[in-house]
Amino acid sequence: xxxxxxYCHDPxxxxxxxxxQLIGFHRLALxxxxxxxxxxxLDVSQFxxxxxxxxxxxxxxxxxxxxxxxxxxxxxxxxxxxxxxxRIFKQQQRLATQSRELELSP
Numbered sequence: 001x002x003x004x005x006x007y008c009h010d011p012x013x014x015x016x017x018x019x020x021q022l023i024g025f026h027r028l029a030l031x032x033x034x035x036x037x038x039x040x041x042l043d044v045s046q047f048x049x050x051x052x053x054x055x056x057x058x059x060x061x062x063x064x065x066x067x068x069x070x071x072x073x074x075x076x077x078x079x080x081x082x083x084x085x086x087r088i089f090k091q092q093q094r095l096a097t098q099s100r101e102l103e104l105s106p
Contacts, residue, residue, distance in 0.1 A: 001027065001029050001030070002027070002030055003025055003026070003028075003069065004025065004028070004099075005022060005024075005067065005069065006022070006023055006065065007067070008046070008065055008066070009021065009064040009066070010047060010061065010063055010064075012059075012061040012062055013049065013059055013061070014051065015049060017049060023046050024040045024042075024097030024099055025097075025099075026040070026099035026100075036101045036102060036103060036104060038100070038102075039101075041098040041099070042097060044082060045058060046097065047063050048087075056089045057086055057087060057088050058082060058086070058089070059082070060082050060083055060085065062079055062081055063079065063080050063081070063082060064077065064078075064079055065077065065078045
């Protein structure tokens with residue numbers, strides 16, 4: 001059994017952010033030697049935080065994604081850019097990350 005954990009970090013946020021913020025995970029069972037691909041579907045609101053005025057905001061800029069079996073065992077990194085203007089979310093944000101596993105072709 002393996003648990004793939006997905007973390008994010010916003011290195012350029014106006015307010016200091018956690019180095020590794022857990023934003024998703026997926027538990028899967030694997031046979032010996034078996035491999036599977038796990039995909040996560042993210043929403044931009046998951047990169048937000050409460051600013052000094054207690055507004056839930058998403059800033060444009062770089063986001064670092066990290067995946068691994070724990071916060072100390074990171075096996076993949078990627079960067080993405082949130083584009084556009086600063087966004088203030090007045091309604092409920094999406095806090096759950098959808099995930100799925102896919103069989104790998106031999």
